[in-house]
Amino acid sequence: MKKIASLTIVTVLFIGTGLMNWDNVSAASIDGLNDKINDLEKKEDKIDKKKGNLNNKAANTEEKISKNLDKQGKVNSEINSIDQKLSNTRSKIMKKKNAIDETDKQIENLNGQIQAAKEKIEQLKKEINVLQKRIERREKMLKERLRAIQSNGGSMRYIEVIMGSQSFGDFISRSTAVNTIMDQDKDIMETHMAEKREVQHKKAEVENKKEQIEQKKKEVEQKKASLQNQKQDLESLKSKLNNQMDEKENLMGKLKDKHHELEQYKMSLAEQQKTLSDQAAVIAEAKEKAASEKERLKQLAEKREREAQQQESSSPSSSSGGSSATTYSSGGGDAIFNYPVAGSISSGYGGRSLGYHYGIDFAASIGTPVHAAASGVVTRSAVSSSYGNVVYVYHPQYDKTTVYAHLSSRSVSLGQSVSSGQTIGAVGNTGNSFGAHLHFEVHIGPWNYHSGVNPLPYLP
Structure with missing residues (x-):
């Protein structure tokens, strides 16, 4: 780090x-x-x-x-x-x-x-x-x-x-x-x-x-x-x-x-x-x-x-x-992020029968609050054809970016500073999604299509 x-x-x-x-x-x-x-x-x-x-x-x-x-x-x-x-x-x-x-x-x-x-x-x-x-x-x-x-x-x-x-x-x-x-x-x-x-x-x-x-x-x-x-x-x-x-x-x-x-x-x-x-x-x-x-x-x-x-x-x-x-x-240890939502992990990081899963999914009902995993600045808050409502947060103290996808709503805007645990949106089923859940990603440095890593080691 x-x-x-x-x-x-x-x-x-x-x-x-x-x-x-x-x-x-x-x-x-x-x-x-x-x-x-x-x-x-x-x-x-x-x-x-x-x-x-x-x-x-x-x-x-x-x-x-x-x-x-x-x-x-x-x-x-x-x-x-x-x-x-x-x-x-x-x-x-x-x-x-x-x-x-x-x-x-x-x-x-x-x-x-x-x-x-x-x-x-x-x-x-x-x-x-x-x-x-x-x-x-x-x-x-x-x-x-x-x-x-x-x-x-x-x-x-x-x-x-x-x-x-x-x-x-x-x-x-x-x-x-x-x-x-x-x-x-x-x-x-x-x-x-x-x-x-x-x-x-x-x-x-x-x-x-x-x-x-x-x-x-x-x-x-x-x-x-x-x-x-x-x-x-x-x-x-x-x-x-x-x-x-x-x-x-x-x-x-x-x-x-x-x-x-x-x-x-x-x-x-x-x-x-x-x-x-x-x-x-x-x-x-x-x-x-x-x-x-x-x-x-x-x-x-x-x-x-x-x-x-x-x-x-x-x-x-x-x-x-x-x-x-x-x-x-940056502090010690790899568990630098908090859980972004209250819910169990329903799908892990890695290969799937229909492709590769570049994050982990949290099962939760629509409308469940989604929180920033750490303090940072919003580098994207938009609607994606694949991710639906999505928020990207860059965490400069760790030089990492977290992604929160398939939201039903977004509570933050581009360039906004957020604190750890702040509500940034709500769980949804938008974009290329097949059921209510939060798709969560971690990327090394600013977001890049190929910079994603397994989020689990960075969670407590």
């Missing part, structure tokens, strides 16, 4: 609770102020460097955010392109489905036609069977007629019938009868041949029609198979596009998460910059007061020296009395 040169500098710079005893002014007091000013200037330099680093980090984060947004834009464009392809593919699949449904109807219709043709063929088979029986009977009759003609000498028997007529009238009758028989035979033969041709024609016609329908069915089935293959290809394309869409949406989700993380980091940097600026303002004010008090002490010392010289010239035997400055040290 760093020692402060005198109680006076602590009082003037950070507590502001009294005036110096000018009768005890000495060179040691001025030297102590010089040391304090030098120490404050070093702190200013450190803060300036930290602010510079934060500015660089902020610029780097902005660049990363810009690149992330560019990637998001590119991925979003790819998603839109895939979505358009998916839409077109779905439309094509629907068209193929409709075409397949249409071919199914055609196949069903052709199946009906084939069934009708089969029924027609069965009917024709029956008709052909009847015709064939008639033809067979007729052929049998004709064969018998021909055998009779042949056994009777062939066609000359017709002449004998005619020549054997007894009279002219008998001749006419016989001639007419012969002609009738010959005409009947002719008709029978023509009918016989016509019916045979008809049977063959009908049979050929139905078989041809059946072949045409079956060929048509075969073509439609081939068309259906082709459509199903095309539909399957489109389904495969759709599946591939869906996988691409899932990958792109997953990537977009990661980019958005990264963007959120960068934005949170950016806000964290902004908070750090604001805190460092507030601390720098307090230190600058402290340095200004120290310089002013140094000048006043110097003038007072010069005045005392002149008075002493005058006294020596008027009273040579007078003795000079020494003066001493009251000094102040």
